[in-house]
Amino acid sequence: MAELESGSPAPGTPGTPTPLFSSLRIDSMGSYDRKSMPRCKCLPLDAPSWATPHTCLTDFPAPDVSLTRKLGAEFVGTFILIFAATAGPIVNQKYNGVESLIGNAACSGLAVMIVILSTGHISGAHLNPSLTIAFAALRHFPWVQVPAYVAAQVSASICASFALKGVFHPFMSGGVTVPSVNTGQAFALEFLITFNLLFVVTAVATDTRAVGELAGIAVGATVMLNILVAGPSSGASMNPVRTLGPAIAAGNYKSLWIYLVAPTLGALAGAAVYTLVKLRADDTTETPRQIRSFRR
Numbered sequence: 655m656a657e658l659e660s661g662s663p664a665p666g667t668p669g670t671p672t673p674l675f676s677s678l679r680i681d682s683m684g685s686y687d688r689k690s691m692p693r694c695k696c697l698p699l700d701a702p703s704w705a706t707p708h709t710c711l712t713d714f715p716a717p718d719v720s721l722t723r724k725l726g727a728e729f730v731g732t733f734i735l736i737f738a739a740t741a742g743p744i745v746n747q748k749y750n751g752v753e754s755l756i757g758n759a760a761c762s763g764l765a766v767m768i769v770i771l772s773t774g775h776i777s778g779a780h781l782n783p784s785l786t787i788a789f790a791a792l793r794h795f796p797w798v799q800v801p802a803y804v805a806a807q808v809s810a811s812i813c814a815s816f817a818l819k820g821v822f823h824p825f826m827s828g829g830v831t832v833p834s835v836n837t838g839q840a841f842a843l844e845f846l847i848t849f850n851l852l853f854v855v856t857a858v859a860t861d862t863r864a865v866g867e868l869a870g871i872a873v874g875a876t877v878m879l880n881i882l883v884a885g886p887s888s889g890a891s892m893n894p895v896r897t898l899g900p901a902i903a904a905g906n907y908k909s910l911w912i913y914l915v916a917p918t919l920g921a922l923a924g925a926a927v928y929t930l931v932k933l934r935a936d937d938t939t940e941t942p943r944q945i946r947s948f949r950r
Contacts, residue, residue: 719776721799725806727777731769732810732895735781738765740818740829740900747828759881762890767874774869782893783807784921788852792925794860811899819903826904831889831897833909840888840909841916847880848892848920849927856928863933892917 742761746753753761770779778795780786783804789795819826833840854876858869865872877892884890891897897913900906 721802724777724799725802727773728780728803728806729810731773731777731779732781732807733814734769735762735765736811736814736896736899737818738762739896740815741822744818744822744825744828748822748825755882755885758885759878762881763874763878765874766877767870770870770873777803781807782895782917782921784848784892784894784917785852785855787918788856788921788925789859791922792856792929794856794925807895808898811895812902813899815899815903818900826900827906829900830904830906830908831891831900831913832906833888833912835887837909837912841912843884843888844891844912844916845920845923847884847890848917849924850880851876851892852921852924853928856925857932860929861932888912892920894918 739762742753742758746758766781769781773779780789780803786795786800786803786807790797790800815826815829818829835843851873854872858864858872880892881890889897891913894914894917897910901910
């Protein structure tokens with residue numbers, strides 16, 4: 655056998671399997687390694703021709719879970735969230751305040767926590783079109799999958815809302831998020847609480863120094879806190895499909911635009927601000943932890 659050249663790696667032990675993808679690290683929630691994510695330009699102005707494939711749609715690494723499975727998990731997770739978050743206020747209305755504000759907050763927070771812990775490794779457990787759009791805008795998630803994710807979230811919300819209508823009719827109106835304050839105040843509250851939510855989500859999802867194993871607890875607790883603060887005033891939606899599905903089922907579209915626009919703007923702002931303030935790799939010598947991410 656010829657001698658190995660100087661500096662060449664030693665041969666593997668006989669019988670040891672060779673890794674198929676040694677340079678691409680996939681974390682335990684199935685996210686892309688941040689360094690492997692392409693920094694694409696959304697307008698290919700320098701492309702030689704319009705027939706050239708757009709890098710935003712073609713340069714993402716192949717996921718290890720099929721899109722069909724991701725969408726199935728996203729549908730089920732969103733269904734569970736909307737069912738629980740809407741059922742709490744409905745039960746509260748039907749049984750004369752038995753749930754209380756704390757109970758309503760717990761319904762949503764616990765639902766978010768258990769869904770992240772149970773389906774986060776499959777779909778990333780977005781459960782929220784505002785989160786999906788914000789992550790795509792900051793290149794943590796491929797734009798090509800955004801329409802499918804949003805469609806799964808919207809359809810799950812509608813299905814959960816009509817299921818609740820069938821069970822609790824005629825008390826469906828209790829689950830609709832409508833403001834009890836003026837339009838400006840409701841818009842500001844929804845913007846701010848969604849900012850808080852996405853600031854936390856971006857921290858646990860994209861920063862290797864965050865304690866990612868506690869992502870479900872951190873995000874669920876943030877949802878509970880936001881509802882305790884803003885629930886009596888704006889309903890504390892933080893999520894367009896939290897309002898859209900119940901509004902369709904109850905036929906109540908009052909101030910619906912607030913709950914579509916304000917959470918999306920707040921999500922973009924919250925995710926962007928954390929991205930600006932988080933530590934860079936050369937800012938600390940601490941060994942980074944493994945990422946646990948919503949970036950499926």
